[in-house]
Amino acid sequence: MNRTIVPIAVAALLAAAPVLAGSTAGKPRVKTTKREIQAIAMDGALVAYDLKGDYSGCNQVFTWNVNTNGGKIVSGKETCGANDSSTGGGVTDIAVGGQRIAWITNGGGNTESGDDLYTSTLPKPTEKHLASALRYGDVDGRLDGDWIGGLYGDGSLVALSTWTAKGTARTKGALRTIGTAGLTSIAKGAAATISSAVGAGRIAVVRGDNTVALYSAAGRLLHDYDTVHASDAALTQHRLIAITNKGLQVFDTGPGGKLVATWKAPRNAFRLDAEGDIAVYGQYCQYADACGRNVYAVRVSTGKTVLLARAPTDIVGLEIEPAGVLYAYNAAKSALVLRSLAQVEAALG
Numbered sequence: 066m067n068r069t070i071v072p073i074a075v076a077a078l079l080a081a082a083p084v085l086a087g088s089t090a091g092k093p094r095v096k097t098t099k100r101e102i103q104a105i106a107m108d109g110a111l112v113a114y115d116l117k118g119d120y121s122g123c124n125q126v127f128t129w130n131v132n133t134n135g136g137k138i139v140s141g142k143e144t145c146g147a148n149d150s151s152t153g154g155g156v157t158d159i160a161v162g163g164q165r166i167a168w169i170t171n172g173g174g175n176t177e178s179g180d181d182l183y184t185s186t187l188p189k190p191t192e193k194h195l196a197s198a199l200r201y202g203d204v205d206g207r208l209d210g211d212w213i214g215g216l217y218g219d220g221s222l223v224a225l226s227t228w229t230a231k232g233t234a235r236t237k238g239a240l241r242t243i244g245t246a247g248l249t250s251i252a253k254g255a256a257a258t259i260s261s262a263v264g265a266g267r268i269a270v271v272r273g274d275n276t277v278a279l280y281s282a283a284g285r286l287l288h289d290y291d292t293v294h295a296s297d298a299a300l301t302q303h304r305l306i307a308i309t310n311k312g313l314q315v316f317d318t319g320p321g322g323k324l325v326a327t328w329k330a331p332r333n334a335f336r337l338d339a340e341g342d343i344a345v346y347g348q349y350c351q352y353a354d355a356c357g358r359n360v361y362a363v364r365v366s367t368g369k370t371v372l373l374a375r376a377p378t379d380i381v382g383l384e385i386e387p388a389g390v391l392y393a394y395n396a397a398k399s400a401l402v403l404r405s406l407a408q409v410e411a412a413l414g
Contacts, residue, residue, distance in 0.1 A: 141192030162218030251284030264300030328368035
């Protein structure tokens with residue numbers, strides 16, 4: 066996500082309410098499957114997605130190159146059993162960075178839960194286990210122990226966070242990257258959790274106090290952003306966009322790091338991502354198949370917002386890359402849906 070965007074004038078909450086994109090948006094590309102899609106990710110033209118175990122019981126991570134339409138299975142024997150535990154979430158996160166794919170599996174019982182981190186690299190993918198994290202307590206309540214999360218990728222950079230939790234307190238936070246040498250810690254402390262975006266060789270982190278920090282790929286702190294209760298963030302070459310209690314706050318990623326715009330957005334916005342002058346987000350809903358199926362696109366420079374798509378059921382993941390906007394949903398025929406960037410531009414006008 067490294068395209069240059071149009072300069073933004075300092076703005077207040079003036080964006081119009083979202084409008085439904087019309088026929089100018091065109092028809093998207095759709096890839097269907099009879100299996101449940103658990104997680105998706107995209108970098109450039111490469112998509113990674115996880116399919117829950119079918120009648121054979123084997124969970125698998127696949128790739129899909131949207132330029133060539135080719136794909137491969139990149140996971141192995143350990144990920145095959147990702148859905149075997151009684152209370153686990155299966156594959157909960159996927160990231161793509163260049164030709165590297167990484168994913169987190171979650172398994173557990175009534176009194177314990179655990180995460181495992183895997184990676185695989187094209188063109189000859191081989192599943193490699195990199196780390197584990199375990200916690201104990203009540204799976205429906207409090208779990209104390211170690212966690213892995215915040216897995217994101219862009220270009221050659223794949224980052225994630227690890228931390229230890231006891232009640233609401235977090236300690237031993239670490240921001241880490243995955244490379245040819247394996248897992249490397251680049252920053253430590255509470256400020257390093259939890260990573261929320263990777264772009265243009267940097268990592269955005271939402272802290273425990275809901276402020277946002279920007280790190281270099283080597284772990285150097287570049288900026289502290291004084292956001293208002295941020296819950297998610299996205300990065301482009303020149304902008305950091307955060308979902309906050311005031312809406313979408315847009316910050317400069319240059320030396321000044323100043324707030325340049327604030328646009329209206331629902332407080333339940335999530336799955337934020339950005340590319341160039343466009344940001345996309347979904348909505349978290351208390352009830353399934355309500356607003357959770359909506360996909361919104363925002364012109365970052367003006368705040369113009371459109372309801373880009375409405376899926377048949379709640380969306381699974383949401384990504385924007387130069388190839389377009391990708392999301393997935395589960396139904397009798399589950400689907401990966403790709404709307405080209407030209408179609409998104411036409412919808413925004």
